[in-house]
Amino acid sequence: MCKEKPENLVNDAVLNGKASMISNSKCWKHEPENGTTENMNQKMESLRTEVNQLKFKVDPLLTSENVVDELRNNKLSLVKENSELRKKMLNLSLTTSDLKTKVKDLEHERDSLITAPKLQQQDIEQNRTTTQKRIAEWKTTSAPKNKDNQASATLNFHNNFDTLDDEVGEENGGTAKLFHAGTNNIPSQSVDECINDIEKLIVGLKEKFPNSKIGISGITTRQEIDSTSKVNEVNEKIKAISLKHSVKFIDNSSLDETSLNSSKLHLNSKGTAIFNLFLQLH
Numbered sequence: 001m002c003k004e005k006p007e008n009l010v011n012d013a014v015l016n017g018k019a020s021m022i023s024n025s026k027c028w029k030h031e032p033e034n035g036t037t038e039n040m041n042q043k044m045e046s047l048r049t050e051v052n053q054l055k056f057k058v059d060p061l062l063t064s065e066n067v068v069d070e071l072r073n074n075k076l077s078l079v080k081e082n083s084e085l086r087k088k089m090l091n092l093s094l095t096t097s098d099l100k101t102k103v104k105d106l107e108h109e110r111d112s113l114i115t116a117p118k119l120q121q122q123d124i125e126q127n128r129t130t131t132q133k134r135i136a137e138w139k140t141t142s143a144p145k146n147k148d149n150q151a152s153a154t155l156n157f158h159n160n161f162d163t164l165d166d167e168v169g170e171e172n173g174g175t176a177k178l179f180h181a182g183t184n185n186i187p188s189q190s191v192d193e194c195i196n197d198i199e200k201l202i203v204g205l206k207e208k209f210p211n212s213k214i215g216i217s218g219i220t221t222r223q224e225i226d227s228t229s230k231v232n233e234v235n236e237k238i239k240a241i242s243l244k245h246s247v248k249f250i251d252n253s254s255l256d257e258t259s260l261n262s263s264k265l266h267l268n269s270k271g272t273a274i275f276n277l278f279l280q281l282h
Contacts, residue, residue, distance in 0.1 A: 186234070187227065218235040218239070
């Protein structure tokens, strides 16, 4: 690199001739190279500044994109939670509806339990009135009784009329004999077979107890088998043969399904109370 001043270059050109001038002129031409380097440095610095500026612009964009992704994931999570909450609300709504239905059923059952005793009492009063009216219309004859030696009324409860005759004692006193026609033979025997057996029983009882007042209790209802029509038919014929042989027929038709226990065959407490009342009144 040439360090001489321009004044020295001029003197050298005068003293040494053209060659020296040319040589020194070449040294002079090195001066523009320093300017080019400085320009390049300035451009590099400018580019560096622009890159830094772009970096500051790009970083927020990347950060914003991450935030958007996070918000999107949060939204999907919230949508899923909302769907699950809707399902839970639906289940709770169904459960609430079921509970309301059960509450209504319990209220109906409570009302039934409150009403049942009243209805039972009404039935008992009505049956007592009806039975007393029938007793007033019942005309029977019997031998004179000794008031000091009266036999008490005998209530024999049986569920099979085939064996009733075997269980009757040889009593000749003036007593009231009440017999109940059971339902065991209803499924296996025809109507006529049932009636023939009952009629034989009535005839045998009248022969053994000529001085006794005899009553026959009709067959009570049963719901565990389909026998309602058959029971009704048998009872109608029992009523007819009772009239034929002058014995009292006790009608138990008012004992419906509400008088049966869970077996649908035997009487519950209500049915037993009404049944005993019928027998006592007769």
